[in-house]
Amino acid sequence: MQVSRRGMLTGAAAVGAAAVGAAGVVGLEGRSQAATVPAAKREPVELTWFGTHAWQLKCGKSVVLTDPWLTRFKTGTFTPEGADPKTKLVIKPEVIDKHLSTADAILVHHGHYDHMADVPYVAKKTQATVLCTETHANLLRAMRTPNELLSPVRGGEYLPFDGFSIEVFPSLHSCSGKRHTYAYPGYRYDVPQRPRVIEDLVEGGTLAFVITIGGLRILSLSTANFDPNALRDLQVDVIFAAPGGEPGITDRLLQTIKPVRKVIATHWDDFDKPLDDPGIPWTDLTPLRQSVERTGAEFVVLDHLQQVTL
Numbered sequence: 001m002q003v004s005r006r007g008m009l010t011g012a013a014a015v016g017a018a019a020v021g022a023a024g025v026v027g028l029e030g031r032s033q034a035a036t037v038p039a040a041k042r043e044p045v046e047l048t049w050f051g052t053h054a055w056q057l058k059c060g061k062s063v064v065l066t067d068p069w070l071t072r073f074k075t076g077t078f079t080p081e082g083a084d085p086k087t088k089l090v091i092k093p094e095v096i097d098k099h100l101s102t103a104d105a106i107l108v109h110h111g112h113y114d115h116m117a118d119v120p121y122v123a124k125k126t127q128a129t130v131l132c133t134e135t136h137a138n139l140l141r142a143m144r145t146p147n148e149l150l151s152p153v154r155g156g157e158y159l160p161f162d163g164f165s166i167e168v169f170p171s172l173h174s175c176s177g178k179r180h181t182y183a184y185p186g187y188r189y190d191v192p193q194r195p196r197v198i199e200d201l202v203e204g205g206t207l208a209f210v211i212t213i214g215g216l217r218i219l220s221l222s223t224a225n226f227d228p229n230a231l232r233d234l235q236v237d238v239i240f241a242a243p244g245g246e247p248g249i250t251d252r253l254l255q256t257i258k259p260v261r262k263v264i265a266t267h268w269d270d271f272d273k274p275l276d277d278p279g280i281p282w283t284d285l286t287p288l289r290q291s292v293e294r295t296g297a298e299f300v301v302l303d304h305l306q307q308v309t310l
């Protein structure tokens with residue numbers, strides 16, 4: 001389909017369900033508002049979105065990556081049948097190499113394939129420090145990630161790096177349905193057999209991170225859920241916030257932390273679809289947008305491969 005990126009998103013909105021339509025409109029508004037002038041007294045921080053929760057944060061020579069999963073492959077996640085847990089894990093170096101070159105730190109928020117499957121390749125390529133739980137580290141060791149790059153954390157750490165700092169917080173995966181569950185739960189206390197299929201990459205604990213870079217504090221959440229005890233009265237400028245989860249969850253998040261200026265939508269795209277195409281929302285972004293706008297914060301939606309400088 002040979003239409004412009006913007007047209008594609010509008011088209012999806014026009015022909016899709018009401019849910020998709022609302023998200024498409026938000027996306028367009030968000031983009032026009034996203035190009036803010038960098039604050040005079042801060043170093044500019046460039047954010048690039050690679051779909052799912054894959055973000056690159058760049059300030060001067062410092063580069064931080066969150067859940068860098070760029071390969072993407074079909075699993076059936078957004079079909080009525082759901083994902084096939086036996087879908088083979090693959091890594092596409094040619095896709096990763098096109099977009100990522102250097103990194104100082106890789107923040108693993110949880111162990112699911114759409115967050116961690118590319119980390120072994122990206123870590124080896126960049127030699128970045130990988131912050132993750134012990135379960136994630138065991139899975140990454142099983143996927144031949146060099147052990148010296150792995151830095152297991154639990155939450156509570158304050159870690160200064162050259163040019164930025166990372167604070168780690170315990171967090172929770174979002175859940176849904178009658179039983180409030182999520183896919184592929186579990187922990188790995190030893191190095192398991194090499195993960196081959198998507199269900200082998202268990203959640204393994206969920207972490208949240210605050211990245212302080214260029215004078216900006218960014219709270220990075222990989223799902224809609226969070227630990228209110230860990231984040232109470234936290235002060236940040238920007239949040240990466242995901243749709244989904246239990247009703248009202250983003251309202252609770254924004255009541256738990258101190259007021260923020262900007263909330264950037266994350267993990268809103270159907271990740272069975274390629275990164276080169278515009279993002280197709282997997283859910284209605286309206287509840288997330290309304291929760292944010294009720295607080296007076298700005299709601300921002302970037303498209304695949306788009307950048308914003310803050």
Ligand SMILES: [Zn+2]
Pocket residue numbers: 110112173223
């Ligand atoms: Zn997940």
